[in-house]
Amino acid sequence: MTKVLIITKNLLAEQDLQAVLQRSNAEVYCSYDLMLDAQHFPQVISYFSVVIFSDTISTLEVSKYYSTFKQNGLFILRKGNPEHLKQTELSYLFDEIDDWIDPVTSNLGIIEKIAKLTSKQSIYPSSEKRTNSKIDINSETFFFSLSSNEKKLLYHLYQFQKDGAILSREKLCSLLWETQVTKSNLCQLSNLTNRIRKKLSTYNFPEGELITSWNKGYFLGDLLFNEVKNYLD
Template sequence: MKILILTKNLLAETECQNKLQQLNNEVLCSTSLVEDSYMMPGKTEGILSYFSLVILSETISYQEIKAVVPIIRKHATAIVRKFESDYTKDFEEEQTEYVIDQWIRKDASLEEVRELCQAITQRESDNQVEILFSNGKGVFNKGQYHFYDIGFSKRESALLLSLYECRGSYLSREELCGKIWKEKLVSNSQRSALSTCVRNIKSKVRKIGIPCEPIETAWGKGYQISDEFYQLIKV
């Protein structure tokens, strides 16, 4: 597997790089690509698409992580974040909209690194499975997508997962807001944020060329996931 480690300090990645290479992976460490990824995305997209896995070092700040993840998500199969303390991990998971595929401690053992690589390899293999479906305009040969492959935020993923689990049924705005925000009383700001999530999901699906509408809307009923999109994605 081809792995890119983005870091602010090459020496800090020596142990991690050695373990990955012991498992017969090709590994590149880079400091310059951290800033280039969000300052000059056109320059780096060809490089990022070469790697199956991008590991974000614990030496990269939270603000930089927020900037680079949306760029990396368009190209890499998976994004892994190294962390030093549970506090850091919990904070980032709670505060951010982006989705990290896997987390691993900076001092992870060789066995833990091996399990991580196997999980990413399996996911990459699953994404290569092709399925056929028709949307009335012809037959399309498409890969099977994971939520994360499309670049949904954490909130957008939560919305889609709720619809996915209730396939064939409509969920009202109030029901969806309750599932996403875990609150009994639904505010107007949450309803507005829900509408924004739906628009963003549809926009992201169109942007990567999936030829179907992901979400169906019915006045007085709410939202449901479309059958075509349900067949294309996996959780």
């Protein structure tokens, strides 16, 4: 499964693009914060195969942050008109961007562009294993196995993430226990996330569906996000 990160300042502006990619069985996540913090979280960035810089992101911002994504092996796509870039002092970026999604690119064209890029990547056995394991996922039993707080944790992550935000550990603690954050709460939170990850593995969810963004919080993989929407929303 291709994992696509869309860098955007407006989640609603990317709904059509997100829908197109998801129909092609791509896993899609939208964020602005991950661009700002990319150099601090290489383990999160390298989870993705492709990054798309939305037209809500300025070319100046792209020039400041694109190299981190390149260094982590991601292909770079840009929404916009490539001819406009050629006429600016940042025209050197033209050689750094792998492909463009311009206003006349069709839905099929978008899918083909990403397929062409990702076909260049080596296919590792672990990737095949993660993809094939989806066949045996038992979502109903997984959610039935969750404790009340485990369900609350996933629900709160979903609620924040659908608005394009990453829920911090501190905020998550306050939502779960409705008290001021303590070291004990943070420890309990770590235990909760570890238990959820073990259950995800038990019920054959692919790896990386509950992701830690260090010093920021947690976010859900595309599959788990949709399953939480179906079962808990």
